[in-house]
Every structure is written in C-alpha cells, then in structure tokens.
Amino acid sequence: xxxxxxxxQALSIQEGENATMNCxxxxxxxxxxxxxxxxxxxxxxxxxxxxxxREKHSGRLRVTLDTSKKSSSLLITASRAxxxxxxxxxxxxxxxxxxxxxxxGTELSVKP
Amino acid sequence: DAGVIQSPRHExxxxxxxxxxxxxxxxxxxxxxxxxxxMMRGLELLIYxxxxxxxxxxxxxxxxxxxxxxxxxFSTLKIQPSEPRDSAVYFCAxxxxxxxxxxxxxxxxxxxxx
Numbered sequence: 001x002x003x004x005x006x007x008x009q010a011l012s013i014q015e016g017e018n019a020t021m022n023c024x025x026x027x028x029x030x031x032x033x034x035x036x037x038x039x040x041x042x043x044x045x046x047x048x049x050x051x052x053x054r055e056k057h058s059g060r061l062r063v064t065l066d067t068s069k070k071s072s073s074l075l076i077t078a079s080r081a082x083x084x085x086x087x088x089x090x091x092x093x094x095x096x097x098x099x100x101x102x103x104x105g106t107e108l109s110v111k112p
Numbered sequence: 113d114a115g116v117i118q119s120p121r122h123e124x125x126x127x128x129x130x131x132x133x134x135x136x137x138x139x140x141x142x143x144x145x146x147x148x149x150x151m152m153r154g155l156e157l158l159i160y161x162x163x164x165x166x167x168x169x170x171x172x173x174x175x176x177x178x179x180x181x182x183x184x185x186f187s188t189l190k191i192q193p194s195e196p197r198d199s200a201v202y203f204c205a206x207x208x209x210x211x212x213x214x215x216x217x218x219x220x221x222x223x224x225x226x
C-alpha cells in the first residue's frame with residue numbers, strides 16, 4: 001500500500017475559504033514534501049518540512065507535521081480559483097536511500 | 113534557467129513498437145528520477161540515478177523497461193516492446209545535492225500504446 005495516503009481524495013470549496021488536506025504515512029521519515037499538479041502538467045514543489053520541524057509557512061501555505069501520529073496537513077488560506085489542482089504529499093523514508101514516495105493526492109476545486 | 117526538459121511531449125504508438133523517452137535534467141543537478149503516473153496506480157517511481165549511476169531500479173515494471181544516463185545532461189527511458197498497459201504519463205525529475213531534497217519535474221510525456 002502507499003506510504004502516504006491523503007485525505008480527502010477530493011475537496012470542493014468557494015474562493016476565499018481555507019482548504020485543509022491531510023496526509024498519513026507508515027514508517028519513519030527524513031522529511032515530508034507537498035507538491036501541486038495542475039491538470040496536464042508536471043508536479044511543482046510547494047514546501048518541505050523536516051522530521052524535526054513541527055510547522056512551516058510559505059505565503060498562504062501552512063504545513064504541520066506530527067511524527068508521533070505520522071501525519072501532516074497542508075492548509076491553504078484564502079483560496080483562489082488558481083489553486084485548483086491536485087496536491088500530493090511525498091515522504092522521504094529514513095532507510096530507503098532518500099527516494100520520494102508519493103500519495104494518491106487530493107483533488108482540490110476552488111469555485112469562483 | 114530552463115527547467116527539466118522532456119521529449120516527446122506526446123507519443124502514440126502501436127503495441128510491440130519500441131518507445132524511447134528523453135530527459136534533460138536541470139544543469140548542475142546530480143540526481144535524476146523517472147516516474148510513471150496512471151489513474152489506477154498514481155505516481156510511481158521507476159528508477160533513479162545519482163551522478164549518472166542507477167541507484168534503485170526496483171520500480172521498473174519488467175525487463176521491457178530500461179533506462180540509461182550516459183552523461184549528466186541526458187537520460188532515456190526505453191520500453192521494448194511496448195504494450196497497451198504501458199499507456200501513462202511519464203515524468204522525469206531532477207534534484208541537486210542529496211536525494212532527499214526538492215525534486216523538479218518536467219512536463220511529462222503522455223504515452224498511448226494502441
């Protein structure tokens with residue numbers, strides 16, 4: 001099964017609302033990353049949080065990491081229609097050579 | 113600065129034909145990754161290279177798939193012979209320094225095998 005599992009699978013909100021996506025994983029990690037994928041495009045890195053960090057901000061993005069619960073959340077505040085995309089968490093597993101393992105993603109739709 | 117470049121962007125071929133996908137990583141990056149994305153299986157890591165050397169090819173589906181990185185600025189993923197179940201979007205990504213850092217993805221090659 002996937003190392004990273006995202007919840008919800010799909011999320012639809014109105015512009016201006018906040019969007020929260022969650023990611024759970026199974027094994028110890030070095031870091032956890034969030035990526036965005038617009039339809040028909042490649043993935044774009046959003047933010048990286050290391051295993052010894054608990055929270056990180058980047059513009060309208062806020063990421064939290066709880067290693068005791070093996071979970072992370074991505075919060076997008078004041079969402080815009082342009083935020084419509086799929087969002088993936090990716091974990092770097094501690095003893096597997098540093099490769100990224102991606103979850104199945106959350107499909108976010110922001111309606112204007 | 114150019115990002116990761118992949119070619120072709122789209123490929124339609126018939127079952128049994130050889131398919132070669134190409135990737136040029138970002139200059140100065142020493143790690144390169146090949147992924148496959150499908151609706152059913154999501155994003156799967158096929159193989160990755162560090163300093164042109166294959167490190168982990170455990171994700172390569174079977175012997176029909178092979179990847180090479182002859183130099184720091186070029187990699188190929190070859191499927192021979194191709195099958196309809198290979199239809200997917202194939203992404204190449206690169207990263208600098210350590211394997212666990214940010215990866216930069218190319219636009220992908222959309223492959224359809226008829």
